[in-house]
Amino acid sequence: MKHAVLPALLALGLAAAPVTAAELTVVTAGDQNMVDYVNNYLAPLFEKQNPGDTVRAVGTGPGDAGSQKIIERFAAQAKAGSAAWDTDVAVAHEKFIGPMIKEGYLESYRDKIPTGKMVTRGNADMALGSPVKGYVMPMFNSQTAIAYNPALLPNPPKTYEEIAAWAKANPRQFGYNGIKGGASGVSFVMGWIYAFGEGDAQKLMNGPFDEAETKKWDKAFQSLKEFTANATLTPGNAGTLDMLSRGEIAMGPVWVDMFYSWQADGRLPPELKLFLPAPGMPGQPMHYVIPEKAANRDLAEKFVALATSPEVQADGIVKRFNWYPGIDAEFVKPKLDEATWNKLFIDIPPEDLAKYGKPFPISPYNNAILEAYERQAAQ
Amino acid sequence: MVSKKMLGLLLVLPALVMIGVFFILPLIASVIGAFETPEGAGLSNFVKARELYSEDILFSVLIVTLASLLIGFFAIAIGGYLTLGENPRAVAILRWLYRWPLFIPFIVVGQTLRTFLARNGLMNNMLVGSGLITPDQALSFLDWRGIVIAFVWKQTPFVALLVAGAMASIDRGTIEAARNLGASRPRILIEIVVPQVLVTLTVGLILSFVTMMSVLSVPLMINAQSPTMITADIAFRINAYGDYGVANALGFISLIITSTVAWLYLKLSVKERS
Numbered sequence: 001m002k003h004a005v006l007p008a009l010l011a012l013g014l015a016a017a018p019v020t021a022a023e024l025t026v027v028t029a030g031d032q033n034m035v036d037y038v039n040n041y042l043a044p045l046f047e048k049q050n051p052g053d054t055v056r057a058v059g060t061g062p063g064d065a066g067s068q069k070i071i072e073r074f075a076a077q078a079k080a081g082s083a084a085w086d087t088d089v090a091v092a093h094e095k096f097i098g099p100m101i102k103e104g105y106l107e108s109y110r111d112k113i114p115t116g117k118m119v120t121r122g123n124a125d126m127a128l129g130s131p132v133k134g135y136v137m138p139m140f141n142s143q144t145a146i147a148y149n150p151a152l153l154p155n156p157p158k159t160y161e162e163i164a165a166w167a168k169a170n171p172r173q174f175g176y177n178g179i180k181g182g183a184s185g186v187s188f189v190m191g192w193i194y195a196f197g198e199g200d201a202q203k204l205m206n207g208p209f210d211e212a213e214t215k216k217w218d219k220a221f222q223s224l225k226e227f228t229a230n231a232t233l234t235p236g237n238a239g240t241l242d243m244l245s246r247g248e249i250a251m252g253p254v255w256v257d258m259f260y261s262w263q264a265d266g267r268l269p270p271e272l273k274l275f276l277p278a279p280g281m282p283g284q285p286m287h288y289v290i291p292e293k294a295a296n297r298d299l300a301e302k303f304v305a306l307a308t309s310p311e312v313q314a315d316g317i318v319k320r321f322n323w324y325p326g327i328d329a330e331f332v333k334p335k336l337d338e339a340t341w342n343k344l345f346i347d348i349p350p351e352d353l354a355k356y357g358k359p360f361p362i363s364p365y366n367n368a369i370l371e372a373y374e375r376q377a378a379q
Numbered sequence: 380m381v382s383k384k385m386l387g388l389l390l391v392l393p394a395l396v397m398i399g400v401f402f403i404l405p406l407i408a409s410v411i412g413a414f415e416t417p418e419g420a421g422l423s424n425f426v427k428a429r430e431l432y433s434e435d436i437l438f439s440v441l442i443v444t445l446a447s448l449l450i451g452f453f454a455i456a457i458g459g460y461l462t463l464g465e466n467p468r469a470v471a472i473l474r475w476l477y478r479w480p481l482f483i484p485f486i487v488v489g490q491t492l493r494t495f496l497a498r499n500g501l502m503n504n505m506l507v508g509s510g511l512i513t514p515d516q517a518l519s520f521l522d523w524r525g526i527v528i529a530f531v532w533k534q535t536p537f538v539a540l541l542v543a544g545a546m547a548s549i550d551r552g553t554i555e556a557a558r559n560l561g562a563s564r565p566r567i568l569i570e571i572v573v574p575q576v577l578v579t580l581t582v583g584l585i586l587s588f589v590t591m592m593s594v595l596s597v598p599l600m601i602n603a604q605s606p607t608m609i610t611a612d613i614a615f616r617i618n619a620y621g622d623y624g625v626a627n628a629l630g631f632i633s634l635i636i637t638s639t640v641a642w643l644y645l646k647l648s649v650k651e652r653s
Contacts, residue, residue, distance in 0.1 A: 180611060235599075
């Protein structure tokens, strides 16, 4: 009896669904919060606007490894010659977008959707040296900055040089997590090379790769080694925040979204503040892309248009996750209450973000800097 | 007769296949990978590993050796008290307590100690609160000392369990005889008991050494900076550079260190059996 009922119910359910119903598959790299964001926030919104259609989110895991899995998934389907791919929308790190475009996996869709015009930041045109204009819509921008305790230093430094001088005068009060404990430390090191490397920082960000450029960092690493000997090394991104909250260090590089989320949860004292030093620190976007052969391409475009609309960027990206919006902040501002806007933009005003929010170096420089750090600054 | 032999082989076959496919094969692949370079087979991965990580390799060996020595000391102390202790209640409490860390994963140990050992963490707060040190004297133990503390805390019960078992099974007569002749308890422990359980103790320490060499979570949670343990470097080579070559080379070096120790273990266990 039991066996007969279930198929009957299923058949009924299938019959009742509208004929046009489609299941949109969204594959996302990143932590579980990315999958939750799609499932719990975007999917219900989208399903309400498109009755009958459903959204399914698939997570591929945190970090570059997650994006690596997405590109491998595309490669496998391209090789197999599949006509309709199993991914309609993918969310990937910028490092992987260039290779995806080169292989011809992606659709150029930015001009087709209404929110396309609202994107102004350069990292939606160039991703670590590869032209990606048209193929991506930024989901959000994350940024690193220096967190500090105003009780201990009312006038924080404004530049890398001032940070270095301050850290020298206040031994062990600056903390960062080196390069093996998470990307906030990596980002601080990249910023150090942008500031003190004798080469051209623009070249590191935009390419092309030139072996000679990697020889221009010796002095910068020498000073970084002295700086590090005078600083506190923290265990990881969270470790820096922990030490700040316990008052063990007065200053250190952090991810902005993590900083605000911790503050909202009460894990960081509300007095702590952020600044973005000149000449800048790196951050990175996550991008929405649509495969050329997505089974539901039109629906996928609709989905990304919704996800990058000012309302969703305001409520979902800024308010819930403390990320910077993917589209221009000016479009998002009217949709936000003042408190939320102030929280995200009062420490680091939009001008500073535009001036000092830098991309990471292109990947060969990125690796060369990390290895030079291991060779010259860590030993 | 032949079929019986075949049956026996068949019975162990699944286990053998499991070991072959999931253990030996990946091991061989990783060893071969250590010698694979973009220019063909060569030693460049090892050259790089030596250039960048020789300090970390030395550091790993020193840390794990120091931790092993401390574990040995504490295991003898615990086992000794369980065997020679005269206050039954204290013995019962110790017996109940000392095994707890056995059931706690390394990652949890790392996570707990990370807040416990910090400069303004629980330990220093207690010391400052009790007036033993002033806040300026408070030090962060989140460096090599933190790693050693984590290892010793986690591995001591394991060795103590083995050692206490061995101590319980030695001939009580030898202890009683020494006591009759007026030997103090520490002296009995060092001169009578420990020599009789030395093989078990060494085996326990060797197994701990190999275990500690392979722990990634503790260095990552407590101190992933330089110098750090080889495991953290292996993870970093793969995660940051996608460089399996140098990671495999480091794995190979770590394998040589542990197999040297494992060789000692085999020699000892053969001796024990004969």
